[in-house]
Amino acid sequence: MSLMRRLERGQSAEEAQRQNPAPERKDPTGDLPAGGSGNNQRPTSLRARRISQPPAGAARGGYMDLKTRVQNRLLAELDPTLDIKKDEVRRTIQELFDQILIEENTVLSRPERQRLFEQIVAEILGFGPLQPLLDDSSVTEIMVNGHKNVYVERNGKLHRTPIAFESDAHVMRIIDRIVAPLGRRVDEASPYVDARLPDGSRVNAVIPPISLVGPTLTIRMFSKDPITVEQLIEFGSLTTEAVIFLKACVEANLNVVISGGTGSGKTTLLNVLSSFVPSDQRIVTIENAAELQLRQEHVVTLETRPPNIEGKGEINAQQLVVNALRMRPDRIIVGEIRAGEALDMLQAMNTGHDGSMTTAHANSPRDTLARLETMTLMAGYDLPVRAIREQIASAIDLVVQVDRQRDGSRKVINITEVVGMEGDVITLTDIFQFEQSGFEEGKVIGQLRSTGLRPNFLDRIEDAGIHLPPSIFGVGQRPRY
Secondary structure, three states, X not given: OOHHHXXXXXXXXXXXXXXXXXXXXXXOOOOOOOOOOHHHHHHXXXXXXXXXXXXXXXXXXXXXXXXXXXXXXXXXXXXXXXXXXXXXXXXXXXXXXXXXXXXXXXXXXXXXXXXXXXXXXXXXXXXXXXHHXXXXXXXXXXXXXXXXXXXXXXOOEEEEOOOOOOOHHHHHHHXXXXXXXXXXXXXXXXXXXXXXXXXXXXXXXXXXXOOOOOOEEEXXXXXXXXXXXXXXXXXXXXOHHHHHHHHHHHHOOOOEEEEEOOOOOHHHHHHHHHOOOOOOOOEEEEEXXXXXXXXXXXXEEEEOEOOOOOOOOOEOHHHHHXXXXXXXXXXXXXXXXXXXXXXXXXXXXXXXXXXXXXXXXXXXXXXHHHHHHHHHHOXXXXXXHHHHHHHHHHHOOEEEEEEEOOOOOEEEEEEEEEEEEEOXXXXXXXXXXXXXXXXXXXXXXXXEEEOOOOOXXXXXXXXXXXXXXXXXHOOOOOOOO
């Protein structure tokens, strides 16, 4: 029997004994004194065996001790000059791993040996216990609440996993491994940080004393292969008519804002829309954590920088937007506007940088414009509200509203034109609107439909040499994409 099975059986026996303690056996005659000869020695030997059982948690403790010993020896014997990106490293670790187990005189079954090896490789080359989740394509979000609780999101629903870290210090090691290559830090003086994984997945970490449950880690996963427009149509997030219309708007250099709540799919849709940008144009992207996956060749990616330990050296999105104007961009794409950079973005859209795109958190197209107004005021200038609204109405052509439905699916629910000003109010017109027809078997039933209204900027699309058939707006036969 292997070591792991012996340890596990020891733990299960201990737990069973705790829950159902065996009563002392008495001699049937009741005359023989305890400790006498014959059958009375049997209960004593049973008690001795029970006392010699390993304490609770011995199986897990023994496994963790074995893993720690093997891992420490591996780290001590590995050549530090090896490039961890090469496949040869895994084979080197495998050879040392087998050698160490032989020297430790440890007997493990094949599944146990493989599990231990994969966990140690993940600790050395990957992100520890999170590595299997990062490799799982069905996981869209990972949430670590302290070292004992790990949750994932699949198909828009949250599930708890059996994965756990050894301790809070173990979680901190993984957080440091994520943020250190980016030149960022997280400690008591700066207890939260935004970062990204090598594949572009967004990371947020919060540690004590801000987090009362221990180190907290949230990872927004991005597909290794970006989601295509065909997949969005297949998922029911968009219709063929809406895709043709949005493609024409991007190619005609209209300014687009994508709005929605957290996790509604704003960045995914921005990636899809940016794929419609002609490849001969220069694109400058500005993000807090670089996560856009543009396929064009001529792309310059800029990323904000937090202050250093002395509180100096911060570069925010507003400064990057101003700098991007000097880089001869054909398009400026801002990952998300949160504050005063909204004013510089609006000015860029109004001064010849057509075709720019960005995202914002809002619950509706009307709320999007209200938030833009508020964020513009955050730039620190005492501007009249009417002047701000005129800037917004002149700069923004289209608002695309996305939403995460009750069943976890993400759908575009509004494609709205910003028409202009009427008095002190910005006028909006819905071109496409999502109509829900029911809720069956846990799924939202509905479709994004044209309202039958044609946008006022249709002439600009025609001037760009793009002809949209009347069926796009609900007249005649449906087109195919």
